[in-house]
Amino acid sequence: MMKKLFTTTILALSGLMFSCNDSVKPQNTANEVLDLFVSSVNDKNLEPLNAVFSPKAKIYEQGSVDDSWEHYRDGHLGKEIEEMANMTFDIEIAESLVNKEMALLRGNYLIKGEMQGQQINSAGLVTLSMQVEGDMWKIVHLQFSRGCKKVATDHAAHGAVNDDKPKPKSPKTAAMGNAGNTHIHIDYSSPSVRGRTIWGGLVEYDKVWATGAHRATAINFSEDVEINSTKVPAGKYGFFTIPGEKEWTLIINKNWDQHMSDDYDQKQDVVRIKVEPEVLADTQEALTYSVTKINDTKASVAIAWEKLKVSFEVKAL
Known part of the structure; x- marks a missing residue:
C-alpha cells in the first residue's frame, strides 16, 4: 500500500x-x-x-x-x-x-x-x-x-539502499497516445536483441507471440474504436502477433491477463489484421511500441524490434 x-x-x-x-x-x-x-x-x-x-x-x-x-x-x-x-x-x-x-x-x-x-x-x-x-x-x-x-x-534506517541489483533484461514499460479523444495505453515488457537471432530464432515464425516478454502485452482503449473495419468496445485487451517471413497477423484478443500466450484462445479474438513488415534501416535494440497521431480521428500503433516494424490504425468512434 x-x-x-x-x-x-x-x-x-x-x-x-x-x-x-x-x-x-x-x-x-x-x-x-x-x-x-x-x-x-x-x-x-x-x-x-x-x-x-x-x-x-x-x-x-x-x-x-x-x-x-x-x-x-x-x-x-x-x-x-x-x-x-x-x-x-x-x-x-x-x-x-x-x-x-x-x-x-x-x-x-x-x-x-x-x-x-x-x-x-x-x-x-x-x-x-x-x-x-x-x-x-x-x-x-x-x-x-x-x-x-x-x-x-x-x-x-542508517543502512544504504542496495541499488546494485541487476536491471531486468526485459523491463516493463508503457506507450500511450490518442486517436481523437480516445486514449490508447499499452503495457508491455521490452526485451532486447543482445546479439541474438530474433526472427525465426528467438521468435518463431507462424506461432502466436505475446509481442513482448513475461506477461501478455495489454492494450487499453478509453472509448470505443474501429480497427480494420471492426468496432472494438472500450476496454482492455491482449495484443498478440503471428510473425511470418513475409506477412504478419496482428491480433486483438479479449484475454489480456495471461503469461505470454500460454492461455491464448483464438475464439477470444476480436480483430485479426494481415500486414507486411517494414524493414528498418537501423537496428532497434529494444522492442518498442509507439502511438502516433495520423489525423483528428486516427492514430497508428507501431511495434519495432531488431530491423522490422509492423503497425495498424485505430480510429476513434
Missing part, C-alpha cells in the same frame, strides 16, 4: 512540472498545478486535487488497473497521508513527450519520510500521462513499477 502512495504522489508531482508550449495554453500553468499538489499533500487535504485529475483517470500497477482516482483518493491515499510525516521528494525526468493536448513523462523517483515511526526510503520508475480536457491539464493515467525499496525499521 505504501508503494502505491509514494508512486502516486511522485507521479503527480512529475506530471505537474510540465506545461504546454503551444500558443494555445490551458488556464492552469504547470507551477500553479504543482503548488496545488504540494500544498494539498502538506495540508492533508486532497479535495483541491480533484481539479487536476480527469474523471476517467486510472492508476496502474505493472499493467493492471488498480483504481480510479476518486476511489484511491478516498481510500488508500487519504488514509496513508494522515499517517505520514517529514516527507521529502526527489524526481528526475528521463524521457518526455509533450504536444498541444497531451504529455507523456517517464522518470525515476526517490521519496524519504516517516510513517508510524518507521523510516521510509522508496525508489522506482514512473510513467505519467496528462491530457488537456476542456481548458485544463488533467492527469489521465498513472503507472508505476514495483521496484520500490523500503527501510522497514528505525534500526535499518
Whole structure:
C-alpha cells in the first residue's frame, strides 16, 4: 500500500512540472498545478486535487488497473497521508513527450519520510500521462513499477539502499497516445536483441507471440474504436502477433491477463489484421511500441524490434 502512495504522489508531482508550449495554453500553468499538489499533500487535504485529475483517470500497477482516482483518493491515499510525516521528494525526468493536448513523462523517483515511526526510503520508475480536457491539464493515467525499496525499521534506517541489483533484461514499460479523444495505453515488457537471432530464432515464425516478454502485452482503449473495419468496445485487451517471413497477423484478443500466450484462445479474438513488415534501416535494440497521431480521428500503433516494424490504425468512434 505504501508503494502505491509514494508512486502516486511522485507521479503527480512529475506530471505537474510540465506545461504546454503551444500558443494555445490551458488556464492552469504547470507551477500553479504543482503548488496545488504540494500544498494539498502538506495540508492533508486532497479535495483541491480533484481539479487536476480527469474523471476517467486510472492508476496502474505493472499493467493492471488498480483504481480510479476518486476511489484511491478516498481510500488508500487519504488514509496513508494522515499517517505520514517529514516527507521529502526527489524526481528526475528521463524521457518526455509533450504536444498541444497531451504529455507523456517517464522518470525515476526517490521519496524519504516517516510513517508510524518507521523510516521510509522508496525508489522506482514512473510513467505519467496528462491530457488537456476542456481548458485544463488533467492527469489521465498513472503507472508505476514495483521496484520500490523500503527501510522497514528505525534500526535499518542508517543502512544504504542496495541499488546494485541487476536491471531486468526485459523491463516493463508503457506507450500511450490518442486517436481523437480516445486514449490508447499499452503495457508491455521490452526485451532486447543482445546479439541474438530474433526472427525465426528467438521468435518463431507462424506461432502466436505475446509481442513482448513475461506477461501478455495489454492494450487499453478509453472509448470505443474501429480497427480494420471492426468496432472494438472500450476496454482492455491482449495484443498478440503471428510473425511470418513475409506477412504478419496482428491480433486483438479479449484475454489480456495471461503469461505470454500460454492461455491464448483464438475464439477470444476480436480483430485479426494481415500486414507486411517494414524493414528498418537501423537496428532497434529494444522492442518498442509507439502511438502516433495520423489525423483528428486516427492514430497508428507501431511495434519495432531488431530491423522490422509492423503497425495498424485505430480510429476513434
